[in-house]
Structure formats: structure tokens, C-alpha cells
Amino acid sequence: MNRRSALKSKENIKKAALEAFSKYGYNGASMRMIAHEAGISVGGLYLYFKNKEELCLFLIKEKLNEFSKNAQIIFENVEDPIEAISRYINMSIEYAKRHREFIITQTRDQGFTFGMDIKREFFEDQKKLIKNIIQQGIDKGLFRPLDAFEVTKVIMGVIRGYILSFVMDPDNVFDAEYCCELILKGLLKENP
Amino acid sequence: MNRRSALKSKENIKKAALEAFSKYGYNGASMRMIAHEAGISVGGLYLYFKNKEELCLFLIKEKLNEFSKNAQIIFENVEDPIEAISRYINMSIEYAKRHREFIITQTRDQGFTFGMDIKREFFEDQKKLIKNIIQQGIDKGLFRPLDAFEVTKVIMGVIRGYILSFVMDPDNVFDAEYCCELILKGLLKENP
DNA sequence: AGTTCACATGAACAGACGTTCAGCACTTAA
DNA sequence: TTAAGTGCTGAACGTCTGTTCATGTGAACT
Structure with missing residues (x-):
């Protein structure tokens, strides 16, 4: 399950984050939620974005x-x-x-x-x-x-x-x- | 410090809540924050409003x-x-x-x-x-x-x-x- | 003085949050 | 076969959340 393209991962995160922020707002959307929807682990998010604020x-x-x-x-x-x-x-x-x-x-x-x-x-x-x-x-x-x-x-x-x-x-x-x-x-x- | 008018307390809570929700949004505003600004304890809020949702x-x-x-x-x-x-x-x-x-x-x-x-x-x-x-x-x-x-x-x-x-x-x-x-x-x- | 009662407290609880990090899995290069 | 390096994991940490509840306080009544 490993070694997926980093580009694809980042794209997935962006897509998931956009959806989550849209649905629940900045505070309402959790990093766990975004990670899950992007098909990645919580820690994985932090490989592509410094933190929640930067992602948004x-x-x-x-x-x-x-x-x-x-x-x-x-x-x-x-x-x-x-x-x-x-x-x-x-x-x-x-x-x-x-x-x-x-x-x-x-x-x-x-x-x-x-x-x-x-x-x-x-x-x-x-x-x-x-x-x-x-x-x-x-x-x-x-x-x-x-x-x-x-x-x-x-x-x-x-x-x-x-x-x-x-x-x-x-x-x-x-x-x-x-x-x-x-x-x-x-x-x-x-x-x- | 006790025995203040309940009416006044509720008014204080409403005012503080409005300000807090305004400044930080629903999720961003905490009950503690509202209580503090209203000059009442956290528990006190729940004497006047069933919960956060109802207050809002x-x-x-x-x-x-x-x-x-x-x-x-x-x-x-x-x-x-x-x-x-x-x-x-x-x-x-x-x-x-x-x-x-x-x-x-x-x-x-x-x-x-x-x-x-x-x-x-x-x-x-x-x-x-x-x-x-x-x-x-x-x-x-x-x-x-x-x-x-x-x-x-x-x-x-x-x-x-x-x-x-x-x-x-x-x-x-x-x-x-x-x-x-x-x-x-x-x-x-x-x-x- | 004793009782009642509305008003109020804030520690405690269970859960969710953002963030970190030691470690795993796999590819590539030596 | 080993070493390096990339992509990723998820338990763990500290902090914050909404909510509850045993406890207190003091005015108003008997």
C-alpha cells in the first residue's frame, strides 16, 4: 500500500481538505477527518502542509x-x-x-x-x-x-x-x- | 457576590455570547469564554440555556x-x-x-x-x-x-x-x- | 433560628482537537 | 546484501472542548 505518488497524495489532500472545510468550516473540519477522506494518515498530512492553517x-x-x-x-x-x-x-x-x-x-x-x-x-x-x-x-x-x-x-x-x-x-x-x-x-x- | 438578578445575568450572557460568536464563530467561541465575559461561572450558563446550541x-x-x-x-x-x-x-x-x-x-x-x-x-x-x-x-x-x-x-x-x-x-x-x-x-x- | 429556594460555583469527566515522532515498508543505488 | 532515502503510519501528548453535579451562598420566608 506504500510508495504512492507524492503528487497524487497532495492532490488528494487538497481535494479532501476543500470538501471538509466547505462542509464544516475551519474549526469544524478536523485534520483526522481530512486525512481519512484523503486516504492518508494524520501524520501524512504534515508531510505536505506545515499545519492546518497553511493548508487552508x-x-x-x-x-x-x-x-x-x-x-x-x-x-x-x-x-x-x-x-x-x-x-x-x-x-x-x-x-x-x-x-x-x-x-x-x-x-x-x-x-x-x-x-x-x-x-x-x-x-x-x-x-x-x-x-x-x-x-x-x-x-x-x-x-x-x-x-x-x-x-x-x-x-x-x-x-x-x-x-x-x-x-x-x-x-x-x-x-x-x-x-x-x-x-x-x-x-x-x-x-x- | 451572590443573589444578583437572574434577568441581569441572562442579559449579560446574551451580550457576551453575541460578542464571542461574532468574534470567533460558533466553534471558535467557547462556553468558558462566554461565561468569563458575562461575569458568571461556566455552570451558570447552563442555568439559563440548555446548551451551546440553544444559546446560539x-x-x-x-x-x-x-x-x-x-x-x-x-x-x-x-x-x-x-x-x-x-x-x-x-x-x-x-x-x-x-x-x-x-x-x-x-x-x-x-x-x-x-x-x-x-x-x-x-x-x-x-x-x-x-x-x-x-x-x-x-x-x-x-x-x-x-x-x-x-x-x-x-x-x-x-x-x-x-x-x-x-x-x-x-x-x-x-x-x-x-x-x-x-x-x-x-x-x-x-x-x- | 431554622428552613427554603433561587442563584451560582468550579473541579471533574469524557472526548475531540492539532501536532509530533519513533518506527515501518518499500524502492533505488551501491 | 547492505545502505540510503522517500512515503507513510498511528499511538501518544498536551490542551482544549461542552457538559455535569455536588456543593455553597445569602436573601426571604416561617
Whole structure:
């Protein structure tokens, strides 16, 4: 039963840890539990990750980087601000759907305060990207002359809200299309 | 040091528990910690609450009821759908500001899955209230003919997003006014 | 003074936790 | 055949957890 590939083991641990953290939160998930699910011994975990904290931070970093790459691709390749915002919202929502487990991790336990520095940096970067697009839209006369920074915060809020909705009630989550529609055109019929 | 009022003790426990759950999450907050902060012994806690779970659920119920009452007052007293939606969004955000600690509790640990039944019921109720207002707005020709249910979900998403933003980054949270503005009028200049 | 009773204590218990480490199993190289 | 080295094991350690319970305290009654 020995001499399995170390790479495979690490992959198993990552997968098991993600699932455990997702299901039970940081404190709720135990190293024993993760080890068992990864098909490895408790001690084995410590061959690949210094401790529980490092294991959790590793997963967070990995996922944030994945998302950032997706966002970069959109903003590099799409010129039209309206299209870019739509694509970003859609991408975020799709990403949330695909990586629900990761997102759940972030809404529990130490989840959110854990690795706060990394996350803050991540959100700051995202904020800059969106604000930039919004400002472009305003400058081009496509968007109403709102405060780009405030709008950015609201839009990021909406996306975060989607994530929370998903966690609360995964079968009854709002449509990405409607989300874009509402943000772009608003609720009111008359546009003064 | 004895013979203090039981009412006062329970109040102290509630306050200490709320703070502890807020700071450290459900698993992270210990009964010892809560007892110490409440100025009571560990055993004393169990005179007022059956166990940790019940203590936490009690706090959740209390806050949800508070919020529900606020919402009811708005929807009972405001006729105009536009006004009602604005007031609801503002009230939610104000409530979040005032009860930040409670909200933080909900984003951690077991926080969200904890007492899921109560919360789901709460959110269902809120959803119905909002959907009702949106539908009225559509029927009266004030809002664009969107799917009221989908719009409701987005709006609730925005509010939840605000809450998350608040937890992530309390000093840099978006303005309630802008939130209403964006939801009502949208981002686009031209309204087709 | 004696009894009652609500309020309160904190040591003790059983179990779970993260982490460590002496040692095993197997492959590879000498 | 031996030695080195990698991958891994799981009992053991110390610490913390939620919960219990025999015991205490003092005000309010008879």
C-alpha cells in the first residue's frame, strides 16, 4: 500500500481538505477527518502542509488566483464597457457555481477573516478593474454620470450577494442574466 | 457576590455570547469564554440555556424577529412601491450597521447552516414581501415588466452582498443611497 | 433560628482537537 | 546484501472542548 505518488497524495489532500472545510468550516473540519477522506494518515498530512492553517491558506490562494486570471482575460480582451461588465458578472456567477465548495468555505468559521490580507488585496485588485471599466463607460457617455467608485462597490456587493444566496439556498438562486439586466437598466420604467 | 438578578445575568450572557460568536464563530467561541465575559461561572450558563446550541439559536431568533418587525412596519405604512423598496433597502442597511455583530456571526462557522430552518423561513417571508411590492410596481406601470420573482432575488442578493461587504471591509462600504439609485435606475444612460 | 429556594460555583469527566515522532515498508543505488 | 532515502503510519501528548453535579451562598420566608 506504500510508495504512492507524492503528487497524487497532495492532490488528494487538497481535494479532501476543500470538501471538509466547505462542509464544516475551519474549526469544524478536523485534520483526522481530512486525512481519512484523503486516504492518508494524520501524520501524512504534515508531510505536505506545515499545519492546518497553511493548508487552508494554500487552498484560498489557489482559488483566488484562478479567479483573478479569469477576470484578467475578460478585461484584456473586451473593449466595450457594457460587454465587459456583463461578462465579468457572468464569469463571477459561473465561477461561483463551479466552485461552490470554495465559496462555502469562505462564508464559515474563520473562513472570512482567515487570510484576510490576501483576500483584501484580491478584492482591491478586482475593485480597481471594475472601477476602471465603469469610468470608461461614464467617459464614453454610455453610463449615467454616477460615482464610479460607489457603483463598483455596489456591483461587487451584488456579486457577493449572489454568492451568499447560493450558500443559503442553492436551488433557488437568481439568474445571471437578470442580474446584469437589473444593474444595467434598473428597475424603473421611466429613466429621468 | 451572590443573589444578583437572574434577568441581569441572562442579559449579560446574551451580550457576551453575541460578542464571542461574532468574534470567533460558533466553534471558535467557547462556553468558558462566554461565561468569563458575562461575569458568571461556566455552570451558570447552563442555568439559563440548555446548551451551546440553544444559546446560539436563541440569539439568532431574537435578531431575525427584530428585523421582521421593522420590515412589516415599512410595508404596512408605505403605499408607493418605489418608496417602499427604497425604505426596505435603507432599513436593511441601517439594521446591518446597527447589528454588525449579529451579522458577522452569520457569516462564520456553523453560522449560516446553523438554525437553517428558521432562517429559510425568515428569508421566504422577506422574499414574499418584496416580490409583492415589485409586482405592484410592475402592475402600476412604474417598474419595467420584469419577472418580479427574479428581481426580488437580485435585490435580496444585493442586500446580502452589502452585509458581506461590511464584514470584509467595514470602513469602505457602499452607500445605501447609491444602492437604491442603481437598483432603481440602472447603470445605463439610455433606457430602451 | 431554622428552613427554603433561587442563584451560582468550579473541579471533574469524557472526548475531540492539532501536532509530533519513533518506527515501518518499500524502492533505488551501491 | 547492505545502505540510503522517500512515503507513510498511528499511538501518544498536551490542551482544549461542552457538559455535569455536588456543593455553597445569602436573601426571604416561617
